[in-house]
Amino acid sequence: MTTGYLLQQLINGLVMGSVYALVAVGFSMIYGIVRLINFAHGDVLMVCAFSAFAVLLVFGLPLWAAVLAVLTVGAILAMLIDLVAFRPQRAAPQVNGFITSLGVAILMQNLAVLLLSGQPRPFNLPTWLRTNLDVLGARMTVLEVVTVGLTLAVLAGLLFFVRRTRLGIAMRATAENPTAARLMGVRVNRAISTAFALGGALAGLAGLLWAGRAGQIDPLMGFVPGLKAFVAAVIGGVGSLAGAVLGGYLLGFAEVFFVGLLPPGYGSFRDAFVFGLLILILLVLPNGLLGRPAEERA
Amino acid sequence: MRFRSLLAAAGAIALAGGFLPAQAQEPIRVAALYALTGGLSSLDGPSLKGAELHVEQINEAGGLLGRPLELVVYDTRTDQQVTATTAQEAVSAGVVAGFGQSDTTFVMAAAPTFQDAGIPFVTSGATHPMLPTWVGENMFMTAFGDDDQSYAIADYAYDTLGHRRVYVWTDDSMDFTRALTFFFKERFLERGGEIIDEDFFMMGDTDFSAQIARLEAVDPVPDAVFISAIPSEAGLSIRQIREAGITMPIISGDGFDTELVATVPGPELANDVFFSTHTYLADDRPEVQEFIDAYTAKFGHPPENSFAPLGYDAIGLIANAIRQAGSAEPEAIREAMTATRDYPAVTGVVSYTRENMVPPKPVSIISVQGAQFNVEEIWRPE
Amino acid sequence: MRLPMHSLGRHHLAWGLIAAGAVALVAYAEGHLSGYERTVLGFAGIYAMLAISLSFSNGLTGLFSLGHPAFMMVGGYVAAILTFPANRKGFMLPGLPDWLATVQWPLFPATLAGGLAAALVAAVVGFPVLRLRGHYLAVATLGLIVILRTVVNNANDVTRGALGLNGIPRHTDLWWILAWLAVALLVCWRLKHSSVGRSLLAIRENEMAAACMGVPRARAKLAAFALGAFFAGVGGALWAHLLTNLTPGSFGITLAFMLVVMVVVGGSGSLVGAALAAVAVTLLGEALRPLEQAAGAYGLVQILIALLLIATLLLRPQGFFGSAEPSFLRPRPRAGAADPGAPGPHSRAEEREMSP
Numbered sequence A: 001m002t003t004g005y006l007l008q009q010l011i012n013g014l015v016m017g018s019v020y021a022l023v024a025v026g027f028s029m030i031y032g033i034v035r036l037i038n039f040a041h042g043d044v045l046m047v048c049a050f051s052a053f054a055v056l057l058v059f060g061l062p063l064w065a066a067v068l069a070v071l072t073v074g075a076i077l078a079m080l081i082d083l084v085a086f087r088p089q090r091a092a093p094q095v096n097g098f099i100t101s102l103g104v105a106i107l108m109q110n111l112a113v114l115l116l117s118g119q120p121r122p123f124n125l126p127t128w129l130r131t132n133l134d135v136l137g138a139r140m141t142v143l144e145v146v147t148v149g150l151t152l153a154v155l156a157g158l159l160f161f162v163r164r165t166r167l168g169i170a171m172r173a174t175a176e177n178p179t180a181a182r183l184m185g186v187r188v189n190r191a192i193s194t195a196f197a198l199g200g201a202l203a204g205l206a207g208l209l210w211a212g213r214a215g216q217i218d219p220l221m222g223f224v225p226g227l228k229a230f231v232a233a234v235i236g237g238v239g240s241l242a243g244a245v246l247g248g249y250l251l252g253f254a255e256v257f258f259v260g261l262l263p264p265g266y267g268s269f270r271d272a273f274v275f276g277l278l279i280l281i282l283l284v285l286p287n288g289l290l291g292r293p294a295e296e297r298a
Numbered sequence B: 001m002r003f004r005s006l007l008a009a010a011g012a013i014a015l016a017g018g019f020l021p022a023q024a025q026e027p028i029r030v031a032a033l034y035a036l037t038g039g040l041s042s043l044d045g046p047s048l049k050g051a052e053l054h055v056e057q058i059n060e061a062g063g064l065l066g067r068p069l070e071l072v073v074y075d076t077r078t079d080q081q082v083t084a085t086t087a088q089e090a091v092s093a094g095v096v097a098g099f100g101q102s103d104t105t106f107v108m109a110a111a112p113t114f115q116d117a118g119i120p121f122v123t124s125g126a127t128h129p130m131l132p133t134w135v136g137e138n139m140f141m142t143a144f145g146d147d148d149q150s151y152a153i154a155d156y157a158y159d160t161l162g163h164r165r166v167y168v169w170t171d172d173s174m175d176f177t178r179a180l181t182f183f184f185k186e187r188f189l190e191r192g193g194e195i196i197d198e199d200f201f202m203m204g205d206t207d208f209s210a211q212i213a214r215l216e217a218v219d220p221v222p223d224a225v226f227i228s229a230i231p232s233e234a235g236l237s238i239r240q241i242r243e244a245g246i247t248m249p250i251i252s253g254d255g256f257d258t259e260l261v262a263t264v265p266g267p268e269l270a271n272d273v274f275f276s277t278h279t280y281l282a283d284d285r286p287e288v289q290e291f292i293d294a295y296t297a298k299f300g301h302p303p304e305n306s307f308a309p310l311g312y313d314a315i316g317l318i319a320n321a322i323r324q325a326g327s328a329e330p331e332a333i334r335e336a337m338t339a340t341r342d343y344p345a346v347t348g349v350v351s352y353t354r355e356n357m358v359p360p361k362p363v364s365i366i367s368v369q370g371a372q373f374n375v376e377e378i379w380r381p382e
Numbered sequence C: 001m002r003l004p005m006h007s008l009g010r011h012h013l014a015w016g017l018i019a020a021g022a023v024a025l026v027a028y029a030e031g032h033l034s035g036y037e038r039t040v041l042g043f044a045g046i047y048a049m050l051a052i053s054l055s056f057s058n059g060l061t062g063l064f065s066l067g068h069p070a071f072m073m074v075g076g077y078v079a080a081i082l083t084f085p086a087n088r089k090g091f092m093l094p095g096l097p098d099w100l101a102t103v104q105w106p107l108f109p110a111t112l113a114g115g116l117a118a119a120l121v122a123a124v125v126g127f128p129v130l131r132l133r134g135h136y137l138a139v140a141t142l143g144l145i146v147i148l149r150t151v152v153n154n155a156n157d158v159t160r161g162a163l164g165l166n167g168i169p170r171h172t173d174l175w176w177i178l179a180w181l182a183v184a185l186l187v188c189w190r191l192k193h194s195s196v197g198r199s200l201l202a203i204r205e206n207e208m209a210a211a212c213m214g215v216p217r218a219r220a221k222l223a224a225f226a227l228g229a230f231f232a233g234v235g236g237a238l239w240a241h242l243l244t245n246l247t248p249g250s251f252g253i254t255l256a257f258m259l260v261v262m263v264v265v266g267g268s269g270s271l272v273g274a275a276l277a278a279v280a281v282t283l284l285g286e287a288l289r290p291l292e293q294a295a296g297a298y299g300l301v302q303i304l305i306a307l308l309l310i311a312t313l314l315l316r317p318q319g320f321f322g323s324a325e326p327s328f329l330r331p332r333p334r335a336g337a338a339d340p341g342a343p344g345p346h347s348r349a350e351e352r353e354m355s356p
Helices: A003-034 A041-058 A063-089 A094-116 A142-164 A166-176 A178-183 A188-214 A223-236 A241-260 A264-284 B002-016 B041-060 B080-092 B104-117 B131-135 B146-159 B175-191 B209-216 B231-243 B286-299 B307-325 B330-338 C010-032 C035-060 C068-083 C086-092 C098-102 C107-129 C134-154 C174-192 C195-205 C207-212 C217-243 C253-266 C271-287 C289-295 C300-315
Strands: A132-135 A138-141 B028-034 B069-075 B097-100 B121-123 B139-141 B165-171 B194-201 B224-228 B250-252 B273-278 B343-345 B348-350 B363-369 B372-379
Touching: A003 A041, A003 A138, A003 A142, A003 A166, A003 A188, A003 A223, A003 A241, A003 B209, A041 A063, A041 A094, A041 A188, A041 A223, A063 A094, A063 A188, A063 C300, A094 C253, A094 C300, A132 A142, A138 A142, A142 A166, A142 A188, A142 A241, A166 A178, A166 A188, A178 A188, A188 A223, A223 A241, A223 A264, A223 C134, A241 A264, A241 B209, A264 B194, A264 C107, A264 C134, B028 B041, B028 B080, B028 B307, B041 B069, B041 B097, B041 B231, B041 B286, B041 B307, B069 B080, B069 B307, B069 C289, B080 B097, B080 B104, B080 C035, B080 C217, B097 B104, B097 B307, B104 B121, B104 B131, B104 B139, B104 B175, B121 B307, B131 B139, B146 B175, B146 B250, B146 B273, B146 B363, B146 B372, B165 B175, B175 B194, B175 B224, B194 B209, B209 B231, B224 B231, B231 B250, B286 B307, B307 B330, B307 B343, C010 C035, C010 C174, C035 C068, C035 C174, C035 C195, C035 C217, C035 C253, C035 C271, C068 C107, C068 C134, C068 C217, C068 C253, C086 C098, C107 C134, C107 C174, C107 C217, C134 C253, C174 C195, C174 C217, C174 C271, C195 C207, C195 C217, C207 C217, C253 C271, C253 C300, C271 C289, C271 C300, C289 C300
Parallel strands: B028 B069, B028 B097, B097 B121, B121 B139, B165 B194, B165 B224, B224 B250, B250 B273
Antiparallel strands: A132 A138, B273 B363, B343 B348, B363 B372
């Protein structure tokens, strides 16, 4: 096991972790503000991936158009889902939202299969993104560098947004206590819509990167990212944005390491080991990595 | 029970009425069980389309025994419980035969029900050589067995490509891919080759970077990597391997028989890929071109993969058996199926000559260069 | 644990009628319906039992467990290995110890063994894991499904790995399912309306207060979890002997979600509601299938069910029965006695069900 090999696996983990972090943080944003496990998050990702496909490979428009498309489609779709499915349920028990989002997810998946057929389609970003670079002896494609860089930039931007801008602060206020926020003049519904829009846009971006990395899209591709987002967000501590990011990276590294560092024969145990690790973490830190036991309601 | 005898009486009266045009006769109902939604839909969907094409052709030519052929289609949703329940439904609906399913695991959820009811079931796409032994005399296969195809590709790799040291990747979540690897290793080692090591992944994985890093680190460089995967991972693995700059040949079985193997990597990367599959592409028998033309005319695009002609052939085998038997009774169909010899299927001539009831069918070795498929060799069984 | 048995109340009559109706239905079905129809009814019954047990462990106790499919897998495989024909068992499952390879049990002891094995696994796993709450518990139990599936998938000599077990003798019929359904309902009902049930409810409402009142939290949660797992194991065993086919992929994450859906739609904490929702969803799915076939639009059934689900929750967020059992099935409470099945001062608590 050479240092070159280790470095390569490290980079793999970093890239996978970045994509997971992006999906997880969008998921966590929605959870933080409305306490809703949004299972349709993965399917928003799927729709955005297909939008990018349409823009790039059907209409032949340049890359920036695809980026714009995924951000816009993601934001609008997420807001729409909130308006139609979740807003009427604000007062209902939490688990209802979970189930409603499940219903929306099933709806989206089956509509996509019905309208687009279940066949996978090739998805290729422009070639310059797929060229290999030499990074300290290991190999990275331009897309991988972009993925990591973009993720970090987006996260920094998010941090700034929720700390420094009015809308961001309004969102945090709403997340803490919607009633008090409303009393203080915060436009709660607008804050919530913004959260959904941001979450959806992040899902869209993640969809573009995920599809570009894999090279293939299909109507059921959202299930796995959605599940990983859920797991990563929970491990990081539900409702904590930084935690979601941490959870995403942890998941990415764990997946790569359990395949890359154990003898090859253990590759099929990867998912079991990853979950085993996660359960162990939860046993030591029952509220996730950065979660607060703030949900104790007496 | 009363309904059945009523139906029989009606049928008898109709038959007694003399020769009637196909449209006015009681249809012969055959169940088609396919996963039209869910993970296997990219295989089963085309199979059903191929079958529907054939049914249309048969009915336009006057039907079977003067009666129209009717497909009763069930979506098995890539779900074992649904597959088993729909098998029950089909059997209770009074079909005379059933066919469908491209994967061994799901065939095993449906076929035993047909076996118990004494109704023949023909799998269009499943390839495990033990299927007829496991299920019983009502189980029929349209395709070759995994042992045949794995031996064919192993021999090709050893003899023609000159490979001696191969690395193996296996999709560990599916029985089909495991069987493929098992038989490949058996043959390759028997011939004197060496299996360097094995890596695993799961159906649904989209990222192979960890396995690729390990493959890159093998020293000296292997002659080839054998990847046992189904279509949804086939294109992905080739593309990611090639993108990493690994140029060693990639070999596989019929799980690679999909246009995704060419389109996902694209013309620059889809090179030096070799796989064994059902013979139909670039086979110059007239049945093949007629099928491709008819399929394209009906659906507006050529067959997506080799599972389309397999579906066409499955219902073809049943129709042939009905004609040979001169009867549409399940027992008669079964006997005629067992006695099938030299049926000119699109995917190769079918005869159930072996004791294990796995049809000895020709295996094509296909190469992919610059995203173009070429038939390198056709291995014909003795 | 005492129930007011002083007189034959209205609820006794209601239960009696329901029992008679069920027996009549099963008798008719076994005699007159086709194999397919009986299979569908069979699954409806199994789902009902699963939903009842999940309603008990999740709804009543407030645990957010997605682990039912894992326990179904344990119960299913254990029972199947026990009932598998001895003449084939030896070469199909070479890794089994001799005493296992030669036995061939009938359905009832095998089912019982399956349920107990599942309960054992739950007890062992629950010990550390039940300290977690809410979504954290959900992820941990989800992990259980994945881990167990990987183990079964790789233990080729004992479970035949990815190929799974097939040719399992089709022992399950509607009588067995009805019997186990009745047992599950009886046990969960009695426990729910007893001090045990009240302890669990107290834990759900406010764990800290419950601890202050002397409720043995850890043991109670473990017991509820294990009980739910027992019936899940039984459900898995019955499932295996209805389908005759079992693979590591038989019980997955989607099933876990579907069960939670049934519990919530029926009303968290309402056993009868969960059972009815389970039956309704199963039968609806089958009834709508001809529609899908006729239209050639595959996926339509899923879409319709999803729409119905969303509509139901929008129109009736507490589920059909909320936390209460239908009033005609409950004994009329004596003056002053608390009835955990009825709404009342607890209603606000329903809003905080399953909060993390």
